[in-house]
Amino acid sequence: MSTNLTSGIIGLPMVGKTTIFNLLTNSNQETSNFLSGKTETITASAKVPDKRIDFLVEMYKPKKTTYAQIQFSEVPGLVRGASEGKGVGNQFLSAIRNADLLVHVVRAFENSEVPHVEEDINPLRDIETISYEVLLADMDLVEKRIQRIQAGKKLTKENAFELEVLKKCLAALEEESLISQLGLTEEERFTLKNYAFLTEKPIMLVVNIDEDQYRAGTYPGKSEVEKYAADKGIAVIEICGRMEMEISQLPEDDRELFMEDLGISEPGIDRLARAVYDYLA
Ligand SMILES: Nc1nc2c(ncn2[C@@H]2O[C@H](COP(=O)(O)OP(=O)(O)O)[C@@H](O)[C@H]2O)c(=O)[nH]1
Numbered sequence: 517m518s519t520n521l522t523s524g525i526i527g528l529p530m531v532g533k534t535t536i537f538n539l540l541t542n543s544n545q546e547t548s549n550f551l552s553g554k555t556e557t558i559t560a561s562a563k564v565p566d567k568r569i570d571f572l573v574e575m576y577k578p579k580k581t582t583y584a585q586i587q588f589s590e591v592p593g594l595v596r597g598a599s600e601g602k603g604v605g606n607q608f609l610s611a612i613r614n615a616d617l618l619v620h621v622v623r624a625f626e627n628s629e630v631p632h633v634e635e636d637i638n639p640l641r642d643i644e645t646i647s648y649e650v651l652l653a654d655m656d657l658v659e660k661r662i663q664r665i666q667a668g669k670k671l672t673k674e675n676a677f678e679l680e681v682l683k684k685c686l687a688a689l690e691e692e693s694l695i696s697q698l699g700l701t702e703e704e705r706f707t708l709k710n711y712a713f714l715t716e717k718p719i720m721l722v723v724n725i726d727e728d729q730y731r732a733g734t735y736p737g738k739s740e741v742e743k744y745a746a747d748k749g750i751a752v753i754e755i756c757g758r759m760e761m762e763i764s765q766l767p768e769d770d771r772e773l774f775m776e777d778l779g780i781s782e783p784g785i786d787r788l789a790r791a792v793y794d795y796l797a
């Protein structure tokens with residue numbers, strides 16, 4: 517089991533990335549209801565909740581308790597056209613090149629105080645927008661590397677093999693397929709190892725819903741999102757970001773009561789941390 521698991525949080529601006537980052541990592545980063553143009557990648561560690569450990573701690577009261585940890589980094593909001601420099605551009609993606617997994621936060625919640633960069637709520641459209649920007653970032657890297665190899669004086673055997681694999685990747689990306697879907701052999705994947713392509717990484721979709729959607733058990737476009745995720749083999753988790761933030765600010769005793777009232781047995785954020793961990797461990 518790797519001890520240094522890292523995860524990158526991506527998504528459009530104002531979808532609740534920082535809200536979820538704060539919940540996961542117990543941080544207090546500023547959230548904003550306007551396009552802040554933030555240009556900073558924030559990173560912090562999350563403790564993976566584990567009832568078995570809680571139980572043992574309760575029983576043995578050890579001096580030191582070690583929960584599994586995952587590091588999360590939030591990338592400043594990507595927008596449509598980020599690869600061409602729109603918004604704050606896509607250079608911040610380089611901070612998560614080495615992440616083990618991507619957490620893609622998408623907005624379903626209604627909030628008239630928080631504008632949506634694309635005007636209306638449409639989770640599938642937003643998922644596709646971000647996925648496309650991520651894909652373009654990989655394509656850019658592949659193209660540059662192909663050019664570099666081709667510009668070299670002598671093509672070594674290793675380079676020739678790499679070139680062949682890169683061309684295969686490029687062809688896939690041009691058809692909007694992910695590198696992870698290419699079915700590369702172990703040897704081929706090994707050749708690409710140092711690039712750490714983003715479309716090779718596992719993805720977890722977090723749909724940030726509001727309280728009404730939580731109560732109704734659905735949100736606009738849910739069936740499309742689930743179909744998309746099923747087709748691509750991506751896990752989806754629904755989280756009520758703002759409600760969870762409010763719950764986390766209550767005194768401990770009230771927290772349990774509040775959750776019971778709403779019929780929540782476990783905070784969504786705990787489910788998310790564990791799902792990420794189970795995926796990676
Ligand atoms: N109603 C509602 N508002 C939310 C929710 N999550 C985040 N927000 C609000 O949306 C705005 C943007 O949130 P933030 O976490 O900063 O988004 P980021 O830009 O993706 O990091 C803030 O004003 C949040 O309070 C949610 O689940 N429900």
Ligand SMILES: [Mg+2]
Pocket residue numbers: 533534535547590
């Ligand atoms: Mg943010």
